[in-house]
Amino acid sequence: MYKTIVVHVDDKPQMRSRLAVAAGLATRYEAHLVGSAVTGISRGNYLLLGTSPMAALPDSDFDRLVEHGQAQLTAFTREVERLGIASWEQRLIEDDAGHALLLEARYADLIVVSRAAPTRLHLGASLPEFVALHGTRPVLVVPEDYPGDAAGGTVVVAWNGSMEATRAVTGALPLLRSARAVKVALINPDETDGLYGEQPGADLATWLARHGVEVEVVCERSEVGAAPALLGLAREIGADLLVAGAYGHSRYREWIAGGATRDLLAGTTMPLLLAH
Template identity: 35%
Template sequence: MNIKTILVHLDHADRCSARVDLARAIARTQGAHLIGLLPSGLLEGTVPADALPTGMTDYIAESARYLQQRAQGIAEGFRARMGQISHEVRETDGTTIGSLVAHGRSSDLVVVGQEDRASESDVPVRGLVAQVMLDVGRPVLVVPYAGNFEQVGQDVLLAWDGSRAAAVAMREALPLLAHARRVTLASFRRTASSQEDALLIPDMTRWLQRHGVEATVEQHVTEIDTSDALLSRVSDLGADLVVMGGYGHSRLRERVLGGVTREVLAHMTVPVLIAH
């Protein structure tokens, strides 16, 4: 089982190139087709205040022209980085989140950037990771807003809590795990007895083995927050990828991520593959 179609979010932020480089590296390893999805920003009103000349007579037309020219520049930059990788650019005037969800459903992996609230980008798409993860029905690879990540999957930490979401994430990560040098299956709980039987760790390790993945098992009892313990272990291991389940509330309520998911995505230092 390989990843055959990868969708990467393109925008004009400085971190777009890091996102593209990582997506390209995975596409090369997997023999995948790489789609650069490029929302123009037309429906989101993302024209910087100083981008257009003063005294114009048709602000709407000038704004559309500016966004079109900006999109052309982003597309050219994407194509220039591809080399021999099979690729295409899909430009859309739809909203960023709606476009990522719609096009992501015909992909095997969706690559997006971690939200950076300190960014000066004029495209502040708040809640992008959460919305896409909850709606797209595909695994989402989140790239941190700091650091360089030209490849992932050499040293992987699987965050296992026995949940449906974690099981889905591990299944979706199999194509990446096949190329890993080290895989660690780690669980974190507050007491030695809580949920131990529900984790079925021997069953999970045998399942991984049948897929050719040998995992080292770690079971941690921790008094600190699970997210802090997980991120600390990532640092200790020198892991370059975290695989975990993602959680959110019902569609009938405000869309907010579960506590561990939210904290990991806020403070991650390596890419996170997440599924819901």
């Protein structure tokens, strides 16, 4: 069960949809909601930059970063009070968003972020990629224009028998238990040997049934790749959540050349739960 949910707080337009979903989940599971804002840099690193003759950064500039983060949290407070969230808190961390959320993830059940552009700070990875890859908890990625607060009514689980997919399914269990319908999707399962058991998807369905989750296993053939097939299936059945393992292949290959994880992030119109 999700009892602590962390939502990334900033002043970008995506904040509204991200917070709506996080707040909806907090209400559904009676969870504590943590709003996490950042300064963008730690005070220690800022001071180190300021010791350089080329930089000469005034202390007042860091104070403005703190004030900016506090203003974001003030807006967060107004919104959670309007939404009537029973249990919540706000935190300002002196770091960049990626490393701040990695810290928060140690003591949370779910991290909620928005889809974002890659940043040079994280070696070309977007914030969702960075936190999913290096963090200890599942990451729920909310599209920037996602309407409403629903997530997890109808769910598509991307299953390929990998360690990453297993962790994603485990991290999504509270959502799967409360879902109206769950489809376990296997794309081209005949191309992978030794990961599924005797009948592809059957063992996962049995395991989920023991957790109170009834599923339908769907095996599909696709010539265009796993991500387009999964997104197509999710749209076809009106899913409002897609669950998938992140970076089953080399993360460096996916960062440079792209791959299923990035294709899912780029193409999804519904919340996407990732775990590595």
